[in-house]
Amino acid sequence: MSKKLKGGWLETTWHHLRRSPFQSLAAILVMWLNFLAATTLLVLIFGLSNLLNYFEGRPEVTAFLKDQADQEAVDQIRNQLSQLEGIKEVRYISKEEALKIYQEQNKDNPLLLEMVTADILPASLEISAVSPEYLTQVAEFLHQKSDLIEEVVFQRDVVERLSFWTRMIKAGGLAIVAFFSFVALVVIMVIVGMKIAMHRSEIAILRLLGASNFYIQAPFLLEGIIYGLIGSLLGIAVVGGLVFYWRPQIEAFFAPVVVLPQNNQLFLITILAELAVGAFLGLLAAWAASYRYLRR
């Protein structure tokens, strides 16, 4: 919208904003908080569902071996496992390999590296199946070998835990965002209401000049939209900035799972959608406030 807008609304809105900067700041702050929460939630949900997809797509069991299990016994188990139906691969990870993986994962943390030697890390078997239903028999089989096997970790358990947390974060996050949205709505309603009250005499004059309701309302609606846009933009910028700043670390930590969006289009769409929601919230609040004051 240009300054040459027919009604000069942007100009009027600018007057309003400048005349009470602290109220405008408060309105922008609540919107900012709201979108800080919303954007964080979006990032979390995106990451979690990617994690979930990753693990769901991999029917795997990890069996950690007791230290007394010798090579022969282990080979025997591997052979027996491979002969079960629906098994794709059985991979042996020795203590040394486990240490290598550990070192790779924690290469930025010398303290953690110092404390760990190959001795403490257990060797393990990674069994992957064609699909999850074949894992039951694997479990039964491994149970019988409890003399050699310390612990069995099912990806299924991981998946269950992940999906539980995803659900919790979705529900809790939505509740928080809904609450913040409500607070933002009320605060902006009050602030726009105050501004309308401040401009009572101006509004009365406009009425006598024959200005329509919409003409009078427009600058206030625009004000609400501006609060929504600036607040959401700042919220997105802060969370987005942090995520971008730590992107290498985050990606390394979760590798090989891809927890951050890889294509810019998705980013753009998310940002635009959030801006639209912000603008809409501001508009809604301003409209509610002005409707009450202006339409009798």
Next chain:
Amino acid sequence: MIIRFDKVTKRFGQVVALENVSFEIKQGEFVFITGRSGAGKTTVIKLILAEFQPTEGEVWVGDYCLNRVKKKEVLALRRQIGVVFQDFRLLTNRTLKENILLALRVAGYRQPDWPEKLAQVLKLVGLEGREEFFPAQLSGGERQRACLARALIVEPKILLADEPTGNLDPETSWQLMDLLTKINKKGTTVVMATHNFDIVNSLRQRVIKLEAGQLVFDKKRGKYE
């Protein structure tokens, strides 16, 4: 547009501001409304603007009976009426220029036409060079002329002026009257509330005199009596 009051009574609680007043003003007329303070002059003007409705009787402007007009129609009507308010009603936080252009905006004029109209009307009321002043920086008379400029810039069919010479020295008052006469000659109805008997007596236009809310006379070439 014809203005017609038909047995109009306006009461504010116990106060009777107008009582059973009837008159008709044709398009292009010049009418003084006179009477002492509190006689009901401003009330007549506000009724024409539909700021409020009569308690009894009917007020007509053009094809509209203001007793039963839609809000939208009132607004459309107001855009064709210019008003110089007794208390100016300028926006205090806007410059003179912005105040005057406000009327054009509200009336929906195209922006390219604004500068020319603004220059014309500023010259007409003699406020050239004061565009960027705020109302508080203008003298009482200048504010009055600013208010007149705002009323005139939309080329209204009807000009209502409530005590427009109240804050002016005699010389400036006469300049303003010349202006109103000029505008009236171009076909604009001018309704002017005043108790400046000098002006009323010299111009010899139609005079409607009110006394305590009642119409005491309505003369073609009247005097202030």
